[in-house]
Amino acid sequence: MASSQFDRALLHPRHWPTWIGFGVWFVIAQLPYRWQMAMARVLAPLLHLNKKRVKMARTNLQLCFPQKNAAEIEQLLEANLQSTAMAVFETGIGYFWSKPRLRKLFSITGLEHIEQAKTEGQGALLLSLHFTTLDIGSAMLGVCVNYDGMYSPHKNKVFDYVQKVRREAYVKEGIAISRDNVRAMVAQLRKGRMIWYAPDRDLGPKVSVFVPFFGVPAATVTATAQFARMGRAQIIPFSQYRRADGTGYDVVIHPPFENYPSGDELADARRVNEFVEQEILKAPEQYLWAQPRFKTRPEGAAKVY
Template identity: 55%
Template sequence: MEKPRFTLALLHPRHWLLWLGIILWWLISQLPYPCLRGLARVLTPVLRKVGKSRRRIISRNLELCFPQLTSAERDKLLDDNFFSTSMALFETGMAWFLPRWRLRRLFTIEGLEHLQQEDGQGVILMAMHFTTLDIGAAFLNMSASIDGMYRPHKNPVFDYVQRKGRERHSHNTEVIPREDVRGMIRALKRGRAIWYAPDQDYGPKQSVFAPFFGVEAASVTATAKFARLGKARVVPFVQTRLPGSQGYKVTIYPALQAFPVGDERDDAQRINGFIEDRINEQPEQYLWAHRRFKTRPPGEPSLYKRA
């Protein structure tokens, strides 16, 4: 996929308000990290108040996934999750706009050797939808040469800024459209490492139902399919926002062993189980605003009333 190019059409007056917002976003992103955390604290109750629909989705997901918690404990987790969502706004700006030297001071990375095995085998770098997703990808891009799956944004200005922001950290990498399955498999066969996040509900097509926190969830089969067709290893990684102003830690795990086994449900359950373990380590940082259980098995009612 060719590099993003700036055109005069992006300066059309209908885009001026968006450009103004992006300039303001850039300016705020330059603030010291402790200031951004303070702003996120201020923004948190505002988001909780105005985001009623998202609040219902988060609350329902927490109820389904953590039935063992009391109502008070789940409400505390919901508040913490809104803070993580607030931070995500600033973290994305940091990832796209901050100088590389400032970003490098914010994180440590563990397990990089799991990507540096020189065996010529491709790697599916399995990400998870934590609120720190964008900044985690930036940290990883600054440390290794990886390709990424990409879905264009409908607004051309935001699409341009998003691609420029995400690709500026890359080392001779390629952006592969999400629908280009053959392109991904070719890259894996060339020994490339490709960022891929399988933990959302993409509908019944190309999915099987497998338990996620004990609830049957539409789970993509693509992880196992790509690993098999691309003869690739599946190497999970996760980024963690540390307490206070300590920054972030990126952890790259060893490749999944004996994967795939060939049974779609078993393979999907293996992936879901690994993701559950990582969520349990930092549940407040996961993207609970996504309707993970939107697709239901035939005959089952929706789990999201009025959401």
């Protein structure tokens, strides 16, 4: 499959502000890591201006951590906004740093699980989740693992082009596959390819079943098990965590799921949510809480947003 092709229409003057924005982003991304994290601390309070997303994050935290009091929820929310501000700079680092420079920022464990799958000639879904460190984590994984990635196309055509090109650059032989291109996804898995995949979003009732997520019924996609079955692939989860001391990141590749898919749609979806919950609890402030995880509600249930 060919890499992204540049369309001259992207040079139209209406796209110039986006190109200028990327140029500024590129320049900022070249600054020392600690400088960028300091800039994130300045940016974080400004995120309160997006009242809709802040309210959504607060609601999600209240639903998922009912044992926390109001003060604890607000403390976690502020830490999450700080983490979200860091993500702006971390994504630029993931897009624009060289691999040798990026390699100095992280440690990685569990590569033997990838090697074992390759030895067995099996493809694998590299099961990720929407931490704020998603893009830098994917870039760090690409330094050590040859994989393809699933992504959601962006409405802004320039942003979509740059996003796709830079994500393909994470891995020399990697391609970015639209989440709607099921045929390409399955074909790559059957070739023995590793594919980055994050299933922890609410994509609506047609492709989901309701299973608990932190005790709350959540529309959870069934595609994870379907891809594994159709692609004859393993599920190998991985996570990345921002270190509390500000020195970088730890990337952890976990053992593959056993006996998955099981054939039980609800049990398979619940198993994915259990993994997501387990990883969130290790660094709850680093999860992307400002997404509408509970947008789809069971019949008769009240809306939460």
